[in-house]
Amino acid sequence: MLIVAACSRDIPVPDRADSEAYPGGRASVSYLPFASFELPAANIPHEQRPYFHAGKALANQPWIKAPSATDARDGLGPLYNARTCLGCHSNGGRGPLPGSAAEPVFSAIVRVSLPGKNDRLGVVPDASYGDQIQGQSIALTHQLRGKVAPTKPADNPEAPPESRVFIDWLKRTYTYPDGESRVLRYPRIRFEELGYGPLPSNLLTSLRMAPAIHGLGLLEAIDQSVLDNLSDPQDSNGDGISGRVNRVWDFEREAPAAGRFGWKANRANLRIVSASAFQGDVGISNPIFNTQPCTGLQHKCQHASTGNNSDGVELPEDLLALTVGFVRGIGVPLQRKLTRRALEGRALFHRTGCASCHHPGYVTASQPGESAYLGDQEIWPYTDLLLHDMGEGLDDGRPDYLASGSEWRTPPLWGVGLSKNVNGVTNLLHDGRARNIEEAILWHGGEAVRAREHFAQLIASRRDALIAFVESL
Amino acid sequence: MKTRELLLASILAGAVSACGGGGSDNNNNNNNNNNDPAPAPVVPQTDVISLSAVSKLLDTNADIALAAYNDSIDTAKQLKAAIAEFTDNTTQANLDAAKLAWLVAREPYGQTEVYRFRLSPIDSSNYNDEDGLEGDINAWPLGEALIDYVEKAEPDFGVDQVGVTENGAGINGGGVVDGEDVANNIIGDVTITIDADLVANTATAGDEHDVIAGYHAIEFILWGQDLNLDAMVTNGADRDLAVKTSGAGNLAFGGQRPLSDFSSSPLGSRRLLFMTVVVDKLIADLEVVRDGWLDGIAGNYRDQFTSVSDRADAVQKLTEILTGMGTLSEGELAGERMQISYSANSQEDEHSCFSDNTHRDVWLNAEGISNSFEGVYAGYDSDLDGIDDAGSAVDGFGFDDYIAEVNVDSLTAIGTSLSALLAETEANYKSLDTTARNGRPVDVLIMEANRNTENPVYLTIISLNAQSAAIAELAEALDIADQVVDDDASGCDTSNPAAECEG
Numbered sequence: 001m002l003i004v005a006a007c008s009r010d011i012p013v014p015d016r017a018d019s020e021a022y023p024g025g026r027a028s029v030s031y032l033p034f035a036s037f038e039l040p041a042a043n044i045p046h047e048q049r050p051y052f053h054a055g056k057a058l059a060n061q062p063w064i065k066a067p068s069a070t071d072a073r074d075g076l077g078p079l080y081n082a083r084t085c086l087g088c089h090s091n092g093g094r095g096p097l098p099g100s101a102a103e104p105v106f107s108a109i110v111r112v113s114l115p116g117k118n119d120r121l122g123v124v125p126d127a128s129y130g131d132q133i134q135g136q137s138i139a140l141t142h143q144l145r146g147k148v149a150p151t152k153p154a155d156n157p158e159a160p161p162e163s164r165v166f167i168d169w170l171k172r173t174y175t176y177p178d179g180e181s182r183v184l185r186y187p188r189i190r191f192e193e194l195g196y197g198p199l200p201s202n203l204l205t206s207l208r209m210a211p212a213i214h215g216l217g218l219l220e221a222i223d224q225s226v227l228d229n230l231s232d233p234q235d236s237n238g239d240g241i242s243g244r245v246n247r248v249w250d251f252e253r254e255a256p257a258a259g260r261f262g263w264k265a266n267r268a269n270l271r272i273v274s275a276s277a278f279q280g281d282v283g284i285s286n287p288i289f290n291t292q293p294c295t296g297l298q299h300k301c302q303h304a305s306t307g308n309n310s311d312g313v314e315l316p317e318d319l320l321a322l323t324v325g326f327v328r329g330i331g332v333p334l335q336r337k338l339t340r341r342a343l344e345g346r347a348l349f350h351r352t353g354c355a356s357c358h359h360p361g362y363v364t365a366s367q368p369g370e371s372a373y374l375g376d377q378e379i380w381p382y383t384d385l386l387l388h389d390m391g392e393g394l395d396d397g398r399p400d401y402l403a404s405g406s407e408w409r410t411p412p413l414w415g416v417g418l419s420k421n422v423n424g425v426t427n428l429l430h431d432g433r434a435r436n437i438e439e440a441i442l443w444h445g446g447e448a449v450r451a452r453e454h455f456a457q458l459i460a461s462r463r464d465a466l467i468a469f470v471e472s473l
Numbered sequence: 474m475k476t477r478e479l480l481l482a483s484i485l486a487g488a489v490s491a492c493g494g495g496g497s498d499n500n501n502n503n504n505n506n507n508n509d510p511a512p513a514p515v516v517p518q519t520d521v522i523s524l525s526a527v528s529k530l531l532d533t534n535a536d537i538a539l540a541a542y543n544d545s546i547d548t549a550k551q552l553k554a555a556i557a558e559f560t561d562n563t564t565q566a567n568l569d570a571a572k573l574a575w576l577v578a579r580e581p582y583g584q585t586e587v588y589r590f591r592l593s594p595i596d597s598s599n600y601n602d603e604d605g606l607e608g609d610i611n612a613w614p615l616g617e618a619l620i621d622y623v624e625k626a627e628p629d630f631g632v633d634q635v636g637v638t639e640n641g642a643g644i645n646g647g648g649v650v651d652g653e654d655v656a657n658n659i660i661g662d663v664t665i666t667i668d669a670d671l672v673a674n675t676a677t678a679g680d681e682h683d684v685i686a687g688y689h690a691i692e693f694i695l696w697g698q699d700l701n702l703d704a705m706v707t708n709g710a711d712r713d714l715a716v717k718t719s720g721a722g723n724l725a726f727g728g729q730r731p732l733s734d735f736s737s738s739p740l741g742s743r744r745l746l747f748m749t750v751v752v753d754k755l756i757a758d759l760e761v762v763r764d765g766w767l768d769g770i771a772g773n774y775r776d777q778f779t780s781v782s783d784r785a786d787a788v789q790k791l792t793e794i795l796t797g798m799g800t801l802s803e804g805e806l807a808g809e810r811m812q813i814s815y816s817a818n819s820q821e822d823e824h825s826c827f828s829d830n831t832h833r834d835v836w837l838n839a840e841g842i843s844n845s846f847e848g849v850y851a852g853y854d855s856d857l858d859g860i861d862d863a864g865s866a867v868d869g870f871g872f873d874d875y876i877a878e879v880n881v882d883s884l885t886a887i888g889t890s891l892s893a894l895l896a897e898t899e900a901n902y903k904s905l906d907t908t909a910r911n912g913r914p915v916d917v918l919i920m921e922a923n924r925n926t927e928n929p930v931y932l933t934i935i936s937l938n939a940q941s942a943a944i945a946e947l948a949e950a951l952d953i954a955d956q957v958v959d960d961d962a963s964g965c966d967t968s969n970p971a972a973e974c975e976g
Contacts, residue, residue: 032952033792034592046942050934053808054816061809061822062684064616073614073822083684091603140657143619147671148664158657319817424602 013350023414023473024215024332025377031333035421037092037214041331043373055326058319059085063282065138066307075307075314077283078159079134079293081109085277088210092330093422095210097432098167104135105165108432109281110189111206113398120249122266122401126203128196129162130295132280137161138304153195159301160195174442176456182442186433196298204398208263209432214415216261217328219381220270221364221374224258230359230384241356241447243386248401251288260385263430264400265409274324278315286315328371332414336472345469348462352454357410359384382413382473391445394429406446417471437467519881521951526878527787530848531779533869534794535766537850538588542763544581544853544864549759552578553752560745563736572695573857576830579688580853581864583837587845590800591793594765594774606758609686613824616684617693621660621744624700659685660743667746672754689825690751694744696827697730699820699916726829726914788952795948798842803941806838807934815930820916829916832909835933836902843895847871859906887947894940901936905929
């Protein structure tokens with residue numbers, strides 16, 4: 001590295017626009033009296049608001065074991081991670097992770113797959129466990145765990161959970177050029193009580209924290225051509241940054257599509273995000289993913305009661321549309337008032353190169369019909385929604401469509417500083433290893449190494465200023 | 474730092490710069506409509522925040538909470554007594570008496586739900602974390618298949634799973650419906666010990682919501698599923714064929730679990746025991762919530778909530794109350810409880826789907842919102858005739874009194890409009906209640922054939938949304954904190970309780 005100056009003087013710092021205080025444009029919401037990432041955008045038309053809340057009910061009220069009195073709210077599992085969406089996306093925010101090795105993972109998931117390529121699914125699922133470990137099941141022995149004698153998986157008349165998952169946190173020290181150091185942590189996953197036999201030795205695993213869900217409708221409303229223009233897969237401008245668009249599968253059109261959502265941008269749009277989470281995380285079949293979350297080798301799972309309606313799925317199209325409408329409609333909290341220090345941090349954010357990938361602002365494209373309120377908004381999400389090589393420190397070794405193990409999608413930063421007020425979770429990065437913004441920055445490698453080094457070479461008070469700016473978002 | 478600490482930090486910082494947020498007793502009669510062409514004297518706009526009036530309002534808000542939770546505990550204890558009597562003498566008369574006691578128990582509780590969504594004791598043990606007992610007390614939707622046998626809706630099942638149980642009176646011509654899969658639930662699996670530990674530990678098993686405890690668990694045991702006359706699950710278009718006897722009240726509505734499920738069934742004693750265990754936990758949980766509202770206990774929720782340190786704090790507290798009122802109006806009641814069941818014809822999303830008591834849930838939730846606005850709690854309806862006639866009534870200082878006292882035109886206008894909208898909601902929920910009592914409860918009204926703009930469910934949703942918009946306006950009119958923050962006075966971002974101060 002030839003970097004001598006702590007900051008690149010040649011990166012211009014744009015004047016602060018008044019609109020930056022409103023990261024979601026007219027869809028921005030107050031954070032008083034209680035900060036939340038599940039509030040309706042301020043500009044949802046009045047007549048649409050009841051539908052927002054009806055959709056929220058589907059994400060918020062518990063799904064229950066079939067059968068039940070009617071067929072609208074049952075069909076949980078048979079294997080699942082959580083009864084509700086907002087159970088992990090708590091208050092719409094990021095999901096907590098256990099800090100101790102003795103506490104099982106609940107709000108995060110472990111994705112699994114085998115080496116190889118699959119253009120449709122993006123990964124090669126394991127024959128027994130599929131592409132995600134579901135730690136819960138509707139089996140009575142699991143529901144009343146601790147109160148009934150555990151049954152060996154083979155003797156259990158019902159489908160047992162796939163596994164309990166624990167995290168052992170390992171340590172690693174980062175030392176700043178000025179001699180200050182930080183002890184970082186990273187996870188090693190431990191599986192216990194495997195329900196469907198031993199895991200294959202070549203299984204690829206990746207721990208994934210539940211991401212925050214605010215502002216997603218605005219991100220969806222950014223025209224793809226804008227993101228395509230930001231991408232630079234061959235790094236033809238020589239800035240060391242080569243963001244690229246993931247090519248994924250659109251399960252509705254049955255065709256390839258640009259990926260935009262998910263830690264590796266492996267989902268094309270919010271309908272597919274919501275539908276695949278319903279199926280994989282809650283075990284709710286739906287028009288896009290119309291099967292139970294059971295692999296071909298999970299016979300008890302396949303034969304369990306479903307909550308199917310007469311149209312053969314547990315969540316029919318109208319209710320899926322309501323849920324997606326809720327997800328699209330969640331507003332973004334206002335930026336907090338900038339202190340002088342945070343304003344200084346804003347300049348440093350640009351000068352160090354953070355803004356190269358955490359692209360600050362967009363104007364959303366006009367949107368049709370019920371989503372019209374999301375269109376034509378000046379928004380400040382601080383993401384380019386592109387895949388970047390983040391270096392070996394963050395490499396999970398598990399490719400997903402075009403994304404390699406070390407490639408991750410730039411996550412948006414709006415609301416990041418409010419997270420601790422939303423639900424107390426401050427963890428960052430795909431597996432939640434970073435406990436705060438500083439640790440997240442220090443894990444940046446690969447294409448982001450230059451920006452990280454710029455940050456590291458700042459004097460401590462200026463590093464704090466940069467973090468204060470990110471906290472204000 | 475935790476939210477509360479940050480909040481306090483922000484309040485302290487605010488105190489540096491907050492100007493004259495004091496008196497409510499100052500001159501309220503500025504002549505705003507002066508027709509005199511001479512230059513009007515510069516008179517400071519009367520502040521919309523009066524600390525003394527806020528204090529009175531918070532006290533009444535807390536008094537009502539205490540009264541309504543106390544009444545909830547009293548009626549839950551009456552329910553416990555009724556279950557005990559039914560256990561001792563398992564007769565139809567005592568089953569009916571237990572059902573009546575359950576319905577009465579809902580009357581005060583429904584009026585407490587306006588205290589949700591604001592980190593008060595029902596949702597939070599410490600005014601910060603969302604770790605409250607609401608999920609244990611009012612678990613819903615209920616995981617009934619985990620608790621006891623259920624009849625299966627046809628599309629839900631493969632042919633290998635036939636219907637269930639010993640059913641009798643009222644449905645299927647009194648005949649029995651046999652089933653195979655009775656054993657795989659708490660009641661049916663006799664190896665499971667039904668005790669407090671079972672309900673408590675399952676309710677807190679790391680899962681996000683609880684599905685086997687609280688009011689609705691008892692409701693399910695008392696009423697059973699709300700099936701059709703032929704003992705089959707409704708197909709969504711024939712709920713009016715279920716037992717809906719006009720004028721007979723809730724005993725003739727909803728589920729028709731036969732007495733034999735308690736008397737002659739080998740599992741009868743387990744059902745009785747389960748209710749006993751759940752009602753004990755319900756009472757204990759309600760007492761924990763109530764204790765947060767007790768007066769004179771240093772450091773409890775009420776103590777923190779009713780102590781107003783300065784203007785910013787006053788605004789925060791008022792906004793908390795209005796957040797509860799607005800969220801219940803629009804998000805929870807109109808949206809998550811009514812719109813979803815109405816737009817999806819989803820009986821399961823009915824709040825009290827076993828007893829068909831949802832019309833009362835709507836009434837009582839909405840009444841609770843009016844209670845907060847008017848500073849009045851009329852007690853509860855002990856004989857289910859629609860008139861509050863029991864309990865510890867409160868008549869104190871509400872938002873209407875507050876608005877009258879500070880007497881600022883902008884607030885007065887919003888207050889008048891909100892009063893009218895609350896009255897409109899009241900007319901609509903009363904119409905819903907009357908319709909239900911006349912034999913067309915909510916599960917019938919949400920059927921596709923009945924969905925029209927005259928439907929009282931629809932009209933109540935519309936008026937609840939209108940009132941929530943006015944509640945938001947009121948909150949906005951009261952929250953003018955920015956005007957009193959001097960940005961340069963400190964390193965704190967005083968508009969944000971969440972921000973840390975810079976030294």
